Amino acid sequence: MIKQERGMVTKRRMVIGWVAVNLLAGVPLAAAAAGTGEATSVIYEAEDGLLAGTTVGTASPGYSGSGYVTSFDDAADSLTFTVNVPVKGLYEIRLGYNGPYGDKRTTLAVNGQPAGEIALASTTGFKEIPATKALLNAGSNTIRIDRGWGWFEIDYLKVGPAPVPAPHQITKALVDPQVTPEAKSLMSFLVDTYGSKMLAGQQGYNNVSWLETNVGKKPALVGFDFIEYSPSRVEHGSTSTETEKAIDWDRQGGVVTFAWHWNAPKGLIDQPGKEWWRGFYTDSTTFDIEYAMSHPESEDYKLLLRDIDAIAVQLKKLQDAKVPVLFRPLHEAEGGWFWWGAKGPEPCKALYRLLYERLTGVHNIHNLIWVWNSISPQWYPGDDVVDVVSFDSYPAAGDYSPQVSQYDQLVALSQNRKLIAMTENGSIPDPDLMDIYHTDWSWFCTWEGSFLTDGNTNTLAHLKKVYQHANVLTLDELPNLKTYGGGGVVTAPAAPSGLAAAAGDKQAVLSWTASAGAASYTVKRSAASGGPYTTVAAGITGTSYTDTGLTGGTTYYYVVTAANSAGESANSAQVSAVPTSGPAAPAGTLKVQYRAGNTNPADNTIAAHFNIKNTGTTAVKLSDLKLRYYFTKDGSQALQSWVDWAQIGSANVNRTFGTASGTGADTYVELSFTDAAGSIPAGGQSGDIQLRIAKSDWSNFSETGDYSFDGTKTAYGDWNKVTLHLNGSVVWGSAPN
Secondary structure (H helix, E strand, O other), X not given: OEEEEEOOOOOEEEOOOOOHHHOOOOOOHHHHHHHHOOOEEEEEEHHHOEEEOOEEEOOOOOXXXXXXXXXXXXXXXXXXXXXXXXXXXXXXXXXXXEOOOOOEEEEEEEOOEEEEEEEEOOOOXXXXXXXXXXXXXXXXXXXXXXXXXXXXXXXXXXXXXXXXXXXXXXXXOOOOOOOOHHHHHHHHHHHHHOOOOEEOEEEOHHHHHHHHHHOOOOEOEEEEEOHHXXXXXXXXXXXXXXXXXXXXXXHOOOEEEEEOOOOOOOOEOOEOOEOXXXXXXXXXXXXXXXXXXHOOOOHHHHHHHHXXXXXXXXXXXXXXXXXXXXXXXXXXXXXXXXXXXXXOHHHHHHHHHHHHHHHHHHOOOOOEEEEEOOOOHHHOOOHHHOOEEEEEEOOOOOOOOOOHHHHHHHHHHOOOOOEEEEEEEOOOOOHHHHHHHOOOOOEEEEOOOHHHXXXXXXXXXXXXXXXOOOOEEEHHHOOOOOOHHHOOOOOOOOOOEEEEEEEEEOEEEEEEEOOOOOOEEEEEEEOOOOOOOEEEEEEEOOOEEEEOOOOOOOOEEEEEEEEEOOEEOOOOOOXXXXXXXXXXXXXXXXXXXXXXXXXXXXOOOXXXXXXXXXXXXXXXXXXXXXXXXXXXXXXXXXXXXXXXXXXXXXXXXXXXXXXOOOOOOOEEEEEEEOHHHOEEOOOOEOOOEEEEEEEOOOOOOOOOOOOOOOXXXXXXXXXXXXXXXXXXXXXXXXXXX
């Protein structure tokens, strides 16, 4: 049985297929529909299809027609629809389904040929999704849904004209504002070639010679893995030269991408079938990412930091060698088979952000283009920490379809504003089909072993076709990526977002969110809403500014623009402030809260967490404040410190050590803040500032009796045994005496 649907008109049953009035002679349906402004779709009920091993069900409510198809249990189980279309062309396939048993995947075949994989997200009822696009013949066609992972329910198939893809909205700006010139150049090249060329990629440096011998070409991109640098593998004797291999490949002019099969920091089961070297799999470790991320004072969290720090050493080597890296951490998280995805999206997203914050803010690693590897919106960590979105594709052997379903979902996820890559694959998509289906994968990266060499997943003829295709770039076709575009073609930055104004005594304190690629900012002011605006400060390199000398009780309107060598952005959204005529925030309106990040007084780490609160009526610039924590260093070794995480940004917190005197202290650590840290508004707070101190030889401290330490304080509370200084004057706490 077929249903016809036109626009938003109620469905009606049809037996004659497509309505001829929607066709123009000799023009594919997609073009005709676009010309008339109408989109015609036909619905095919699942229970009317050809069932092989599957059954019709009615127990789940909300289906259309007389039932749905379920019991996709055995490998041969399937459901086949017969679809009739009037002209040959590209059609959109939408699927009505129910996913009551969690996230699943299945595969499609069109007219007997593999047509890619479909992700079926968990649902609480029947819903419709865009499944894929298919090139259908005029007349009768078959569309088969195979078992895949099973445990899903199919309601109907909807077939209609494929929409014309919208133009890409991708810029060359990277999320790290301090990114290296080499990474800028690489991104510039990737953006310039996106939509017209695809980089050939291969996992494993040792496979390059096989490709050169058998295919006659070297890939443009090689995938490497930090797996053996994981400390829990090093403890078992693992060694690696992946970093050195990557440097060598870069010197040949190739593109480097790194994944990290992160062996769990602890809790390796190490039993037959769950050996220590399988420690990146969920089933081979007891490590709990949810616990670790929600307990930053725990050993588990500290081990995460240890592991990140170990990888930072390798990334620093690559940065020093001027190697830009397409960095893809925490890949395939939504599958749940790796421990970083075992507890759902929230802990995983938090860990990804910790990686970004620690590598860029603590270790000053800036040679990375950040690649996220999931198609699910629930797992997406945010535009501000992602440069490229991606999918790992493992369809049936010999399925060279362009995986249009996953591509379209990534377009939607990124709002067509990010590069899209196939970061791992078994079978390589056919470049000719990619052109037909408008799937603009930026690169592919075939996994090693049998995926490359078995002659089945990718036949030798297919490999040669791909590597010799005009739309596929190989090593010999790459430009000099170190100088491409002069370090990246610079584009003017976007207007700053998040502009906020806090009124003070005859002043207004402004703060905003950094714009990617901005070199400086200009603050403009007006006495009237909407302008005209007059420039009051230009060339600002931070993300805050205090406008002084104002008249109390007068309303001032502000906008901010961002600029670089390519030009100036549009104005930001406008904000206003009404300065007061009273004094600055009086002493006593600032306070420091403290909790012990590490309650053990006799280990090798001091961990103190702070939160600065402003209970006054005016904003306070963090750059005017300094915070001191007092302790005994128990030896003459040099001290080192880190800010593991800060809501205001770890990079915006500076640390210095000084000499103290008094009971329980011979040393203090002083925290100061950059202009980019912004201000604490009236009634606001700084948020978490997580400090960690260690000796250069990692010997133990004895914190018992230390002036500022209190291991019983595991939740934030006011603490007067640290001091807070405003413009040099103590406004909170008491120093030891």
